[in-house]
Amino acid sequence: MNYKSSYNLFYIVTAFAVTMFFSCKNNFKEVQQIGIKQNEPIGVAENMNLKYTDSGRLKANLISPKMLDFSNREFSYNEFPDGVTLYIYDERNKRSTIVADYAISYNNTDLIDLRGNVLITTETKDSIFAEQLFYDQKRDWVFSNKPVRYVSPTSIVTGNAFDSNQDFSSYGVSEVTGVQYFDDDDSF
Structure with a gap:
């Protein structure tokens, strides 16, 4: 037994x-994730002023009242829920300004996704209005595949897509839906 x-x-x-x-x-x-809530940022910054330089030259300056840091994610990003002001500088140090209600900056791709009442004002006083716009920091390129309105002192062009270099000297509105030209005497 x-x-x-x-x-x-x-x-x-x-x-x-x-x-x-x-x-x-x-x-x-x-x-590793113990103590970190699943969908929470690992950091929060308030009243931030982020400067992007390349070879000692200031290329962009991002200002926001609040930034949420999600760099603990596999595809890391920073979120700006209270809006941003983004200044873009060209080689001659001329500044264009982009303002948006919300933004996400993707760390791996250097792409900034700007959303909600996006407004660009250029050094030459042109304005671009869109609901969503992307700024590619690596290529110094601004683009959108959403409806846009480009306003210059002589015309207004509306279309369904937009792309431009950083100083807006070479731009294009695709799938144009309307064009309006002004004389010197016209006002808008």
Whole structure:
């Protein structure tokens, strides 16, 4: 009897050990996330002034009342829920201004997604109005695939897409839906 019960005990211990062995998993990522709520930022900055330089030259300056840092994500980003003002500087240090109600800056791609009442004013006093616009910091390019309105002192052009270089000297409105020209005597 004693011999038979020791075999039963051996089988029970073996079954238990095998079960425990196969139930273990590598959960290092989960352990790292302890204390961080799932959809919460890892940092919050208020009244921020972020400057982007390249080779010692100021290329962009982003100002916002609040930034949420989600750099703990696999595709890291910074969110600006209370809006932004983005100044873009060209090679001659001429400044264009972009204002938006909301923005997201993607760290891996250097792309800034600007949304809600987006307004660009250029050094030459041209204005671009859109609901969404992207600024590619690597390519110094501004673009949108949403309806836009381009206003210059001599015309208003509306269309369904827009792209331009950073100083707005080379721009295009695609899928034009309307054009209005002004004489010097006209006012708008």
